Amino acid sequence: MSIMDAQQSQEPANAAGQGGESAQGRYVEPGKAFDRDMRYFATRITADGRDGYPVEAGRYRLIVLHACPWANRAIIVRRLLGLEDAISMGIAGPTHDARSWTFDLDPAGRDPVLGIERLQEAYFRRVPDYPRGITVPAIVDTRDGAVVTNDFQRMTLDLSTEWTAFHREGAPDLYPQAQRAEIDDLNRWLLHHVNNGVYKAGFAGSQEAYEEAYADLWKSLDILEDRLSRSRYLMGPSITEADVRLFPTLVRFDPVYAGHFKCARKPIAAMPNLGGYLRDLFQTPGFGDTVDLQHIKEHYYAVHRDINPTGIVPVGPDMTSLLEAHDRDRFETATWGAGTAPEPPLRAEVVDPAHTPLHVTGR
Structure with missing residues (x-):
C-alpha cells in the first residue's frame, strides 16, 4: 500500500481533530463546531502480511501515553489478551513540546527501544515532514523506526483478530x-x-x-x-x-x-x-x-x-x-x-x- 493511504491533504490539520491524541496545532476554532479529522495511516498488521506488515512477535512497538483515552484502549486490549511479550510498549509523557510527544519519562529522554526523543521522528521516517498531527496510539516497526499505523479504531480490533497466535492462554474474546x-x-x-x-x-x-x-x-x-x-x-x-x-x-x-x-x-x-x-x-x-x-x-x-x-x-x-x-x-x-x-x-x-x-x- 502507499505510504499515505488515507492522506487527502498536505495542509496541517487541527491537532485535536486527529484520530488519537495529538501534539500539534489549535484546539478551538472560534465560531465553529469541533470536527475531528478521521484520516490515518490505513496500513494494517495482519496474520497474512497482506499490507507488507506481518504479525511477528518482537517486531513492533506500541507507543502510548497514559493521558490519552484512545491510547488507553490499546493498553487495555494488549493487557487483556496477554500480548506484552509480543508487542513492547513505549510510554510518552503527558505533555509535549512544540513538535511532538516526548519520551521524557525515560532515561536521557529517549525511548529505549526506538532511540528517539519525539514520536514525530517515527512519523517522519514514514513520511518526511509529515504535515498532520502526531497522534497516539501508534505502532512503530522497530526494524526501520517508522510508524506503521495510527488508526486507533482498527488497531484494537486487529490485536483481537490478527494476533491470535500470540494471545495468552485464557485470553477473552473481546470481539466475538x-x-x-x-x-x-x-x-x-x-x-x-x-x-x-x-x-x-x-x-x-x-x-x-x-x-x-x-x-x-x-x-x-x-x-x-x-x-x-x-x-x-x-x-x-x-x-x-x-x-x-x-x-x-x-x-x-x-x-x-x-x-x-x-x-x-x-x-x-x-x-x-x-x-x-x-x-x-x-x-x-x-x-x-x-x-x-x-x-x-x-x-x-x-x-x-x-x-x-x-x-x-x-x-x-x-x-x-x-x-x-x-x-x-x-x-x-x-x-x-x-x-x-x-x-x-x-x-x-x-x-x-x-x-x-x-x-x-x-x-
Whole structure:
C-alpha cells in the first residue's frame, strides 16, 4: 500500500481533530463546531502480511501515553489478551513540546527501544515532514523506526483478530463473531456521541455549538444509563471491545471532562448504573490498573491552553470512590466469557502509586 493511504491533504490539520491524541496545532476554532479529522495511516498488521506488515512477535512497538483515552484502549486490549511479550510498549509523557510527544519519562529522554526523543521522528521516517498531527496510539516497526499505523479504531480490533497466535492462554474474546455487527454499530455510536462527544463540547467555538454538543452528550449518557440497567456490560454478561471503548471516557469524565470540557450535569459517580459500571470496570484487572489519573489531569489542563490559559492543574477531585462497592454482580455474569482474568501488569508498566487509588504489584 502507499505510504499515505488515507492522506487527502498536505495542509496541517487541527491537532485535536486527529484520530488519537495529538501534539500539534489549535484546539478551538472560534465560531465553529469541533470536527475531528478521521484520516490515518490505513496500513494494517495482519496474520497474512497482506499490507507488507506481518504479525511477528518482537517486531513492533506500541507507543502510548497514559493521558490519552484512545491510547488507553490499546493498553487495555494488549493487557487483556496477554500480548506484552509480543508487542513492547513505549510510554510518552503527558505533555509535549512544540513538535511532538516526548519520551521524557525515560532515561536521557529517549525511548529505549526506538532511540528517539519525539514520536514525530517515527512519523517522519514514514513520511518526511509529515504535515498532520502526531497522534497516539501508534505502532512503530522497530526494524526501520517508522510508524506503521495510527488508526486507533482498527488497531484494537486487529490485536483481537490478527494476533491470535500470540494471545495468552485464557485470553477473552473481546470481539466475538456472533456479536461483531452489533459491536460495530455500538462503537460507531459511542465514538460520535460519547467518546468524541466530550471533545465536541470542550472544543466548541461558539455557544450554540457547545450547547448542541452538551445536549447530545447527555442524551447519549442517559441512553447508556438505561442500557446498563439491564446487563452487567454493554453487550451482556461478558466484557467486549465496546466496554474497552467506553471505559476510558467514563474514567476521565469526573476529573477532566466535567469541568475542563464544561460537560458537567452530574458526576458519573452519582449515576446508579453508569457509576456502578465504572467502579466495576475500574476494579477489574486490566482496566483501572492502566489508569494514571495524574497524567490525565496534567495533559488536559496543561496542554489545552486555549481553554485553560493558566495551565493550572487541579489538585482534586478525590477519586477513591472508584474503589467503593458496586452492585453490578446482580446481573448474569461471565466477565471473561470462556477465558480468564489477565496477569498483573509488567513491573515496568505499573502506574505510579501516587497517581491511582489502586494498590498494584507488577510481575
